[in-house]
Amino acid sequence: MAVRLRPLPALLVLFALFAALAMARPVDHDESQYVAAAILARDWLPYRDFAYLQPPLQPWLFAPLAALFGEWAWPGLRLVNALLAAATVACTWLAAIHAGASRPAALAAAALLACCDALLFSGAMARNDALPGALLAGGIALALAPRASAGSAFGAGLLFAAAAAAKVSFALPAIAFGIHALFARRHSPGWIALGALLPTLLVAFAWTLSPAGFTFGVFDFPARAPADFYVARPWKLSLAAKAIDAVKFLALGPALLAILLAARHRTTTPAARLLDLLVVAGLIAALLPTPTWRQYLLPALPPLFARLALAWTHRPPGRGARIAAIVFACAGLAPSIEAMLSSRPAMPRAMRDSAAIARALDDAGVRGPVASLAPQYLAASGRPPDRRFAAGPFAWRSPALLSPRDQQARRIVTPPTLAAQFGPRGIWGPAAILIGGEAEWSAGDPALDRPLEAWAQKEGWRRVALTSPRFRLYVPR
Template identity: 50%
Template sequence: MMTVATIQPDMRWQFGSTLGDALRRCPLWAWAVLLTIVLAALSMMRPIDHDESQYVAAAVLSGEGLLPYRDYAYLQTPLQPLLFGPLARLLSEFAYPGLRLVNALLGALAIVFVYRAARAGGVPVRVAFAASALFAGTDILLFGTGLARNDALPLALFAGALWLIVAGGERRTPAAAVAIGLLLAAAAAAKASYALPAAAYGLWTLWDRSHRPFWVALGAAVPVALVLALADQAPEAFWFGAFVFPADAPEQYYAGGARAYKLTLGFRLLDLLKFSALGATLPALVVIVWRLRDARERVDTLLELLILASLLSAVLPEPTWRQYLLPVLPPLFLRLARIWRLSAPARRQRAVFALFAVAGLVPTLLAFGAAVTDGLPMTRALREGDAVEALLDAEAAHGPVATLAPHLLPATGRLPDRRFATGPFYFRSHGLLSHAEEGRFHLVSGARLAAGDLPRVVLLGGESQWAGGDSALEALVARVASARPVRVLSLSGTRLRVLLLGPPQAARARRSSKPS
């Protein structure tokens, strides 16, 4: 079982008396507020990313009372749009930046939870602060909590559960066990990659009954019941969105292109190494693996199990991206804090961690520099959205909009056409569904897109290189749209184009052939 070692803390740990005194004097809530402000500011400076498309669209559509799978396609497990839907409706035209700010807040909560978990495990203030700061400075966390994706919510839920697990000790109450099960299952309901560490903990409760497996299962039953209820509304669409597409679509997309090398095991391991090296993740892993050689250090078997399960969840998807490593970080840096509680890092080890910590800040500093030079990306996105809204209002065009960048639509005051709610990700696939299944699942692929599938308004320009997208996909939409009467509306000073489409030619021909 996980126990707190009785070895006395190594008093050689030196963190600087000035900082130590500041940590003791400043309350935790003040540090949390400061951390939230910093992460929120950084989220506004991060470039627009097409990865955000389906998450913003899903929140907006859920805010309108629609359900994932039944009413629109969603390519993840469903908790986030259900929770964020009311917020997106409240934020209205500011939904996109607002969702980024919410994720920044959740990222700050995750860091605070890791700190509190370390303190609950007997780690001194300065050591807990150091480990939490290293966690906060990883590029993995800064990226995952700086975008309107589905990374920050499950991370905060997982970190909160970890705090309760450590704080419970040997006298865990039924209420705490219910909360742990609820948080872990909710994390998996927001992102499937958290299912492995959640299952690992569930198995551990069967081994160590002091964790109260019945009450943990009772708490987990609530998110599980919610997911099953949604799945029952549209079982085939749920199975495709939550499991089939995440497993098959990335491999299909990369295997057929110039970046097929990203699917090879060697390159995936290289990616894992690269992302781990942008911050203290890699040296923390090295320290923990090295300490496993010493039998006296094996006091955190549960944390090591959670780290292993999280690493496995990061390795399984193809290709590998930095956000897949997020589940690893809370147990990893908590374990590091507990190691340093017993044995302070030597000067050389501290220098290595400082070097990697600086490396983790480089991508964010580059984004900060670009924002200072070129202006805030989010401010520009809102300004362009206002221009589109004014143009569409002048044309009395108020219906849904077809676009591969639905995250840009809230600022225009328009809803996405539900068939385009997944942004470019299903659109670029080939043959994953039949034509009939696409209709039932509210989807359309580029290979099957017909002029008659498009609504009156089409927004182009958001799925481009400046947002990490593929402009060839938008060129396909424009070619299909050209089969109908098209007016291109001028948007000077923006990166966007608006197409106003007339009725399909075939429909016009049928009407003109009717006898008067």
């Protein structure tokens, strides 16, 4: 007797698994600017009042959530992304069914998507990958709705454009869908354009806040920073390294297998043509940035696995394909299983460190903003990060991208401009300086903290005792 899947309980179970992973997965310094932006966006505007190196949607959406979570903002935002990752899987399942796939094939493809390390990583980190991934998957499901209507067209335009407003790489699938809609009879381009208008206006408003700051954060920094950062390791920017990394990350999960299997199935249905177009656009978006990282694959995954479900509906997988799918699924799950089985889950340890920092700031009587390359640790302290450090270590480690005058205008500080921006005796400096979050255990470089600590020591700032051995705290005498 066939077992009928109940979508809501299945979604809740999937969220519980993603949530457990979010609490266990190691800290990554990439989370710094996203947690800081969500906290700062409650009171300040990105690009004008603090630097943000991505499109503007996520800080504005997540700022109320960060306020709601309070001192638990960092793990709370991880849980939000876990929910969004589960929603990505659910919407991909729905998109496959709308495309004409059978329910068993759609369920199998969605389960394989949930085994991709790119999605598992994105759903466990407080980054900006899970939100556009869920928006894209939802947009595809609406675009393939069995009964095309003004509402589905409006919703698809809204979600595709919102995905691009959260992360630039999702703009390519959005553009591809817009071009497709102009030539597909079932779509209503006018309603799609109307749905895309709201995210477009939001991005335009963000640009008006600071055109130069917006251009630098959204386009200039992502284009120039990798070449500046990897100048001593040029091989990382080579085409050979890109090819190796792309294959490696596709193989950490069934995505590589899905490409091979879906490519064998040729069909001319409108749904298949749209999914093929979105897969190609997503893969181009994944391969354009240099170097290539696992999370960059996310724009390609929802359409890819919906397309796989369609292929398996017309030609069910044989024994060899099923075995290969299991092998690749295990490869994708391996990093997450390792994190889950770790004797020290990362987020509880991070919150203990955050609590220790909060107690030290209380004992030192610090009330103002704190400078740190790891501003995510300040969420539990009730003190805001110094806005000049809102971008975490990323703008800090690329001082050549902006002149000293432009750094001050963009509210960015780097080691060469530290003394000038903090002023004599630190009169324009922060209320405290937190050192230690940029380390090997956070996938960072501990050398980046040294100029900041050297300045504090040179100016005679007092080191405050901390119960966490990972961090050092300095306050003015």
